[in-house]
Amino acid sequence: SQQGEEDPQALSIQEGENATMNCSYKTSINNLQWYRQNSGRGLVHLILIRSNEREKHSGRLRVTLDTSKKSSSLLITASRAADTASYFCATDSGGYQKVTFGTGTKLQVIP
């Protein structure tokens, strides 16, 4: 079964607005990662946050992690049409454990 569940499943916003996506997971984790997938392409790593971190920034991306609630959020500020893609969270439970992906949020940024 999937470890992560993203919310919302789909999101449509105007260019310039902020986009927030949430991810909930079930078991304890070592780290949580966010990936982006353009249609028909492989996934591209965006950002990794470790279990002992609460917030991380990378350019227009801001990720938070709340291990007590087993949830994470990805905020994209000042969105652009080029941000249109599907976004997935992925969890790693450490050791020789598989990395499992959530169901994804499909983001559409309207120019």
Add this chain to the structure above:
Amino acid sequence: NAGVMQNPRHLVRRRGQEARLRCSPMKGHSHVYWYRQLPEEGLKFMVYLQKENIIDESGMPKERFSAEFPKEGPSILRIQQVVRGDSAAYFCASSGQATNEKLFFGSGTQLSVL
């Protein structure tokens, strides 16, 4: 430094044929993951391999599917006697270490079973 290379990009097979999907990880990476993605869905874990070892194959169907990552050469995902339900995009990812490492993905192989 070449990224993760998957081939073929597209593969068409008739029911009952065999499909072989190849993945060459990034240089220096010894961990390979295979995922399957149906349209409009997330990635479903299939198998996690290290060189010459299968670490976790809990996501792989017990029959018809097999994977290997030999000491030399690419990782191979093999599907025997394909059925229409096997049609999907199959992605390979690699990492340098087992933990705390981001995955680098290939562009995927789109398998279509006629």
